Amino acid sequence: MSNANFQALPGFRDFYPDEFAVRAHIVRTWREVARRYGFQEYDGPPLEPLELYTEKSGPEIVQQLYNFTDRGGRDVAMRPEMTPTLARMAAARAGGLRKPIKWFSIPQLFRYERQQRGRLREHFQLNLDIVGEEDPAADAELLAAAIDMLRAFGLTEQDFVARVSDRGLLRALLLHAGVPEDRLILVYNIVDKLEREGREGVGARLRKEAEMGDDAVERTLDVFRHTDFDAVRAAYGDTEGVAPEIERMAQTFGQLRAMGLTDYVRFDLSIVRGLAYYTGIVFELFDVRGELRAICGGGRYDNLLAQVGGVQLPALGFGMGDVVLTELLRDRGLLPETRHTLDWYVIPVTPEQRPQVLALVHRLRDGGASVDYALKHQGVGKQFKNASALGARRTVIIGPEDVAEGVGVVKDMESGQESRVPLAEIGRP
Ligand code: HAM
Numbered sequence: 109m110s111n112a113n114f115q116a117l118p119g120f121r122d123f124y125p126d127e128f129a130v131r132a133h134i135v136r137t138w139r140e141v142a143r144r145y146g147f148q149e150y151d152g153p154p155l156e157p158l159e160l161y162t163e164k165s166g167p168e169i170v171q172q173l174y175n176f177t178d179r180g181g182r183d184v185a186m187r188p189e190m191t192p193t194l195a196r197m198a199a200a201r202a203g204g205l206r207k208p209i210k211w212f213s214i215p216q217l218f219r220y221e222r223q224q225r226g227r228l229r230e231h232f233q234l235n236l237d238i239v240g241e242e243d244p245a246a247d248a249e250l251l252a253a254a255i256d257m258l259r260a261f262g263l264t265e266q267d268f269v270a271r272v273s274d275r276g277l278l279r280a281l282l283l284h285a286g287v288p289e290d291r292l293i294l295v296y297n298i299v300d301k302l303e304r305e306g307r308e309g310v311g312a313r314l315r316k317e318a319e320m321g322d323d324a325v326e327r328t329l330d331v332f333r334h335t336d337f338d339a340v341r342a343a344y345g346d347t348e349g350v351a352p353e354i355e356r357m358a359q360t361f362g363q364l365r366a367m368g369l370t371d372y373v374r375f376d377l378s379i380v381r382g383l384a385y386y387t388g389i390v391f392e393l394f395d396v397r398g399e400l401r402a403i404c405g406g407g408r409y410d411n412l413l414a415q416v417g418g419v420q421l422p423a424l425g426f427g428m429g430d431v432v433l434t435e436l437l438r439d440r441g442l443l444p445e446t447r448h449t450l451d452w453y454v455i456p457v458t459p460e461q462r463p464q465v466l467a468l469v470h471r472l473r474d475g476g477a478s479v480d481y482a483l484k485h486q487g488v489g490k491q492f493k494n495a496s497a498l499g500a501r502r503t504v505i506i507g508p509e510d511v512a513e514g515v516g517v518v519k520d521m522e523s524g525q526e527s528r529v530p531l532a533e534i535g536r537p
Pocket of ligand 1 (some may be wrong): 188189190191198219221226227228229230232233235236237402403404405406407424425426427428429430431432
């Protein structure tokens with residue numbers, strides 16, 4: 109037999125209890141905020157037809173798929189994102205569902221990513237989506253929910269910012285700059301890397317991959333010089349197709365102002381997003397120090413339900429991963445105390461008191477308390493050590509004379525105070 113030293117695959121995590129406690133805290137907080145916003149939870153299959161992604165998600169995600177042919181000869185993929193599944197599910201029942209549909213999910217997702225800080229090959233991702241509403245009020249509501257998700261962990265505008273743009277606006281500006289319509293998706297993907305690859309890197313790729321001439325490349329890069337909303341309005345307000353897009357964004361920003369969230373939001377045309385299906389507002393949430401990858405990303409995808417389910421319904425949503433969020437919370441000292449605790453630890457002095465110990469443990473557990481005891485008999489000193497190591501708040505010691513009298517010695521582990529209490533009354537209010 110081989111003596112292989114197995115480890116988790118690169119980019120996959122083992123969640124030991126301390127790490128699991130952090131994950132549980134994150135998931136609990138996400139659910140709580142989703143509830144406050146009136147969203148309902150759903151889930152779908154972790155394995156989907158390959159085609160659901162190859163057609164809809166765009167080149168970046170497709171290169172990262174975990175896909176294979178199953179024993180029935182079907183081409184399948186582990187889900188790299190939730191949005192195509194959501195679109196498929198919502199479209200299938202669209203007729204019978206009250207709009208807007210407000211759903212959330214917390215799937216584990218799989219992407220064969222290059223190893224880098226904040227990016228693994230599996231992660232948990234909160235997905236919050238609204239289907240069936242085209243009003244910019246939905247854009248504002250979704251952004252507010254993303255922001256409040258982070259505020260619920262104790263993060264503030266000192267910690268993170270939502271950078272917001274709009275594909276409709278960008279599309280109009282890029283067409284005006286000379287990007288051919290059939291290369292828009294490709295160009296979105298290239299300029300999405302502007303921050304990481306710089307003007308020169310992106311310019312070179314526009315020439316090579318999108319086969320654009322020098323003039324069009326220059327004009328395309330110029331679009332991203334403007335860093336605030338009013339500057340874009342002044343520069344391009346009269347450009348064909350741009351004014352209605354600007355008006356729409358102004359409405360979204362106005363509503364976020366009314367919610368008191370202006371400090372969390374910044375207009376930023378360089379936010380493009382790598383996914384192919386976005387058609388309107390797009391946004392990403394980042395730590396303000398710019399040290400980490402995006403915490404959250406999303407936007408409007410008004411044609412995806414038609415593409416995957418033949419139902420023309422507008423939709424928008426975001427995904428927020430647990431990996432970068434955990435790093436940010438750790439950096440800011442906002443992770444919860446993960447120490448294990450117990451309400452009671454029950455200690456027999458000799459093995460003969462075991463029946464009384466088991467009866468008491470069982471009754472306390474029935475009453476909802478967390479209770480533990482040594483599975484194998486040990487000396488009293490050893491059992492006390494276990495009790496402290498497990499974070500027990502109180503212990504009960506039961507010795508031979510106690511059994512005869514029907515009592516136990518209850519000890520408060522913090523104060524050290526002891527009292528003899530009838531066994532039947534232990535744990536009663
Ligand atoms: P995304 O930008 O690909 O969007 O992912 C959203 C978030 O998931 C990222 O900001 C990041 O926090 C996290 N994430 C993504 N990939 C990884 C990874 N390899 N390791 C760790 N965390 C990761 C989407 O997936 C869209 N489907 C979101 C969406 C929902 N749009 C509309 N509705």
